[in-house]
Amino acid sequence: MERLSHLDLYSIQRRLERYKVITMWKLYVKMIPDPFNIDFKESSRNGPWSPRRVGKATSQKINTLISNSFGSSSLALFNEIPAYVKYHFTIDSMKHSLDSYEEHIPDLPPIANYGTQNRNSIMEWHHMGAGIKPPLPAGYS
Secondary structure, eight states: OHHHHHTTOOOHHHHHHHHHHHHHHHHHTTSSOOTTOOOOEEETTTEEEOOOOOOOOSOHHHHHHHHTSHHHHHHHHHHHSOHHHHOOSSHHHHHHHHHHHHTTSOOOOOOTTSOOSSOOOHHHHHHHTOOOOOOOOTTOO
16 A cells, blocks of 8 residues: 555556546536436536436346446546536646545555455545545635
8 A cells, every 4th residue: 555655656446436537527528428328417516416327127136237337336426526626627627636636535445354444435435424625726615
């Protein structure tokens, strides 16, 4: 773990979550075609968001597959990210804002045969109330 921070790298899981958030942002600003037909909405508190798709199949196995799919899990992550990270006009400024935000979230990936607090997801850190209070950029309150 110390090696990752020494090299200024995120864990594989955090990189995957970052990719998902960036992809959802690109869909939101219509930078790439939307294969999921996502209906983004605006919220004064959370900024852009979209209802997460949930399975309506009679089989729990199918519902789990839907819930864990790229589209559904990416939307859940995108909805967790604060509005000030999502309101950017360029990909570089959005990535910079996302990096600044993620600096304040612990990145402690699970290690085999060792106990962990959680599975290291941004969503789980939020729900645990891990004291994630990144400073707001100028102009946000």
